[in-house]
Amino acid sequence: MLDHRAWFVVGGIGTLLTIATVVAILLRKTVTDESKRRTIENLYDRTLSWWAMVAMLIVALSLGQWAVVVLFGLVSFRALREMVTLTHTRRGDHRTLFYAFFIVTPLQYVLIATHWYGMFVVMIPVWGFLWLAIRSAISGDIKRYQERASRVFWALMICVYCLSHAPALLLLDSPIVEGHQANLLVFMLVVV
């Protein structure tokens, strides 16, 4: 899906990352101070993970739309997992969380992959919100109910709903960007 302009951008990122990697390796060899070493190890790890991110995105983009949707779906899933782990939930939220992870998240990405625009913009904010709040209520645990409901809901909004709009760029239907939707996605990721 990448055209020659996108490859320019990718080339630029590749050059920058190569410079960063060389610098990180040199610093790792020269600096011996213990406290500074930790910063440099951190820098080195980050540089490696940037390479991994770029590689995954390029592979996904060259495989096509479905691959991009799947990639972002997995990112959403992992992000949601981190967020819910850090959030205090109660026993009564268990079923709700199950639905959030295994029904709502995949469904959102299926809606994107099938280009059902009208549904994917409202599924989580309207239907998901109502259904999950009701599911938590059915479980019968009223302690801090509103706090718990809003936490699960916001985790879904940020990790799934917002993030899913990145691959949704690929289905943007407009004469200006026709055939170059992947460039939009690359542009957004670089800017962010």
Added chain:
Amino acid sequence: MIAGILRFLTGAQARWVGVNPVNADGSILQRVYFANHQSNLDAPVIWASLPPALRRRTRPVAARDYWDGDAVRRYISTRVLKAVLIERKKVTRSNNPLLVMEAAIRDGASLILFPEGGRMNDEDGKLGEFKPGIYHLAREFPDLQFVPVGLENLNRILPKGEFLPAPILAAVTFGWPLKLLPDEAKPDFLARCKLGIQMLRDKEAQDA
């Protein structure tokens, strides 16, 4: 492979804070790992977070009434985990859990043990009373290392009474090994074991 799936599902991060999994020269020690009990996933997750060399020699101690329940559970407990199944309900002289565990240790196996005896259903995750079996094992085998293991979040992944898991990240922390001191009384040793787990969980809460 099953260990890999389990680690992926629970995102279990094994942290060895008090002891190294394998000695510096590559040799392994026979140990008893004991942990707080939150979920039916506990034993499989600890087992999966051990390095393969240890995993082959380590057997979880599990309740026969649950793990011998149906064909699937029996397959997992006997074939995959090679669990030491013990009787909880009808204990007789011939199926005394202690004798079964001692036989497994004499066989050279390390054990995974849950001294609370059952899953604790407490929202705050407080530790329950420890059963004395671990003390008897320590007295019978004074050379074994007793390693406390702190489990976190497994009750959120698969709480008691639920069938469907929520894929929250779990934490498995291996702490500082204990041994029975000469002349140490039973309640003192049990209290020390409990403290060993409690310390790991407090530490985990601080780091998070």
